Amino acid sequence: MAELAPMTPVGGALTPVERSSVVSVVAQRLLDHLTGGNFAPGTRLPPERQLAEALGVGRSTLREAMAALGVLGLVDVRPGSGSYLTADSSELLSRAIEWSLTLRQPRTRDLIELREFLEVMTAQLAAARADDDDIGALERHVEAMRQAGDDVDAFVAADLAFHFEAARIAGNTVLQDILSSIRSLLQVWFDRTLRVPGTIGATLAEHEAVFDAIRARSPEAAQRRMQELMDAADVRLTATVGSVDESSGPDPDDSD
Incomplete structure (x- = not known):
């Protein structure tokens, strides 16, 4: 499976999250990155450490955000293997709206x-x-x-x-x-x-x-x-x- 390109989606690179403990902010940043990059289903996301560093958050916070995206069916987290995109960009956009509404x-x-x-x-x-x-x-x-x-x-x-x-x-x-x-x-x-x-x-x-x-x-x-x-x-x-x-x-x- 193709690996995710360097963290430079349309509109610029991912930037650190100021409130590192807010899981929904991290999840939204990941959604923005995935929806802006036109990534194919099955794309393997970068390693946990790389994502955490790019977002400026701890790895435990990143794991919670990834788990939430997994609940919504966006990401398949495979222990020992990594995390993989499970939907195309058009599906991700509608799921991003669902994510936002879920926390309201x-x-x-x-x-x-x-x-x-x-x-x-x-x-x-x-x-x-x-x-x-x-x-x-x-x-x-x-x-x-x-x-x-x-x-x-x-x-x-x-x-x-x-x-x-x-x-x-x-x-x-x-x-x-x-x-x-x-x-x-x-x-x-x-x-x-x-x-x-x-x-x-x-x-x-x-x-x-x-x-x-x-x-x-x-x-x-x-x-x-x-x-x-x-x-x-x-x-x-x-x-x-x-x-x-x-x-x-x-x-x-x-x-x-």
């Missing part, structure tokens, strides 16, 4: 509502099905959240890992796939929310409560604790979405 009201709120229902179900199933090894794996993610301190990127990674682990323990592959897609699309808002002072401490305590319930093998308690976590997270997330929408207005430079 009211669809974002619809995703938040669906995620809440699925996460509560996941916790309940995990508590009923977890073995000792599962509990140990889940505890490692909680400890990683504690060790992250005020490092938002590290905390977000551990937070996501905790939820992915719980979904794995729940043992329902369809549930895992749906949750993975929703989390990828909402990732930019998780990142924003956790940068609000005091949020990390409260979020850690909520996850510890969920873990304790799963460790106790109590589906009822796990369901209740996850519902509490989701209620608190949804209040924060909805407030963040609303404040961004109200402040962004018609600014053409607002790529979130």
